[in-house]
Amino acid sequence: STGSGIDTDCMTMARFLLSEQRKHPHATGDLTQLMNAVLTAVKAITSAVRKAGIARLYGISGSTNIQGEEVKKLDVLANDLFINMIRSSFTTCLMVSEENDNVIEVETEKQTSEGSATVKDALQPGHQIIAAGYALYGSATMVVLSIGNGVNGFMLDPAIGEFILTDKNMRIKPRGKIYSINEGYEKYWFEPVAQYIKSKKHPESGKPYGARYIGSMVADVHRTLKYGGIFAYPATKEAPKGKLRLMYECNPMAFIIEQAGGMATNGYINILDVVPENIHQRSPIFMGSKEDVQDLIECFKKYG
Numbered sequence: 001s002t003g004s005g006i007d008t009d010c011m012t013m014a015r016f017l018l019s020e021q022r023k024h025p026h027a028t029g030d031l032t033q034l035m036n037a038v039l040t041a042v043k044a045i046t047s048a049v050r051k052a053g054i055a056r057l058y059g060i061s062g063s064t065n066i067q068g069e070e071v072k073k074l075d076v077l078a079n080d081l082f083i084n085m086i087r088s089s090f091t092t093c094l095m096v097s098e099e100n101d102n103v104i105e106v107e108t109e110k111q112t113s114e115g116s117a118t119v120k121d122a123l124q125p126g127h128q129i130i131a132a133g134y135a136l137y138g139s140a141t142m143v144v145l146s147i148g149n150g151v152n153g154f155m156l157d158p159a160i161g162e163f164i165l166t167d168k169n170m171r172i173k174p175r176g177k178i179y180s181i182n183e184g185y186e187k188y189w190f191e192p193v194a195q196y197i198k199s200k201k202h203p204e205s206g207k208p209y210g211a212r213y214i215g216s217m218v219a220d221v222h223r224t225l226k227y228g229g230i231f232a233y234p235a236t237k238e239a240p241k242g243k244l245r246l247m248y249e250c251n252p253m254a255f256i257i258e259q260a261g262g263m264a265t266n267g268y269i270n271i272l273d274v275v276p277e278n279i280h281q282r283s284p285i286f287m288g289s290k291e292d293v294q295d296l297i298e299c300f301k302k303y304g
């Protein structure tokens with residue numbers, strides 16, 4: 001130790017990706033380059049999240065937006081950052097975002113079909129995914145990433161602007177004790193979900209499950225990954241296809257949960273087997289600890 005409190009040999013995300021790249025002799029380094037662009041966006045968003053406090057928006061007098069300046073909404077800022085950073089990384093041909101009605105095309109030669117990339121290139125089932133991740137902007141910024149050989153978590157060290165490997169090889173418990181669903185919509189539930197939740201609240205033996213629901217998918221799934229249990233956004237009588245989007249909410253999170261040893265289903269089939277018909281389509285989703293998801297699937301078989 002140097003006594004400075006600084007780890008002189010820490011595993012940064014860049015170092016992690018480079019070491020993975022070296023395991024594959026034909027790897028081009030594109031993923032490393034892409035992640036570099038993504039992490040720049042995540043760092044810029046972190047900075048915006050930290051500054052978007054009450055004081056700046058309302059000023060000391062309490063009047064709204066005292067400087068009279070237009071503050072870009074965080075979702076728009078994040079979207080612009082991701083698109084601009086990824087576009088200029090020369091590693092993608094097509095992007096899909098919740099904030100954009102159509103696919104975003106990028107000039108390049110890489111795609112699966114002949115000619116320039118089209119929406120068809122994007123409409124692939126989740127089992128074709130090779131990498132997925134999410135960023136969580138909490139008391140610290142965390143990025144959780146899977147490149148198909150497990151799941152790793154990286155915390156942003158703001159002092160050096162690097163993401164440090166803090167959660168190595170994250171695994172989800174085979175069974176948890178938490179269910180996570182918007183229980184306010186109970187009257188809109190269909191029988192399988194109603195019966196499943198009932199069985200968790202009134203178990204034939206043992207303690208009932210605890211309920212946790214933040215209402216932010218990334219945060220709810222992150223907790224599910226770390227502590228186990230099940231996250232559910234079902235189809236309801238109000239929203240027959242559920243709410244969450246298959247391609248950029250359900251699929252990447254399902255991929256990560258599976259990579260950590262868990263499961264993700266729409267009640268009938270594995271989420272990653274659903275073939276998308278349009279980029280913004282919704283899907284019911286249940287994911288988390290394997291045994292918990294299996295219990296849910298049983299309810300679909302019995303009451304579906």
Ligand code: AHM
Pocket residue numbers: 182215216217218233243
């Ligand atoms: P809810 O308020 O109907 O329970 O919905 C919560 C869900 C979260 O899981 C997810 O992060 C969010 O709604 C997505 O909503 P939006 O598409 O408006 O961002």
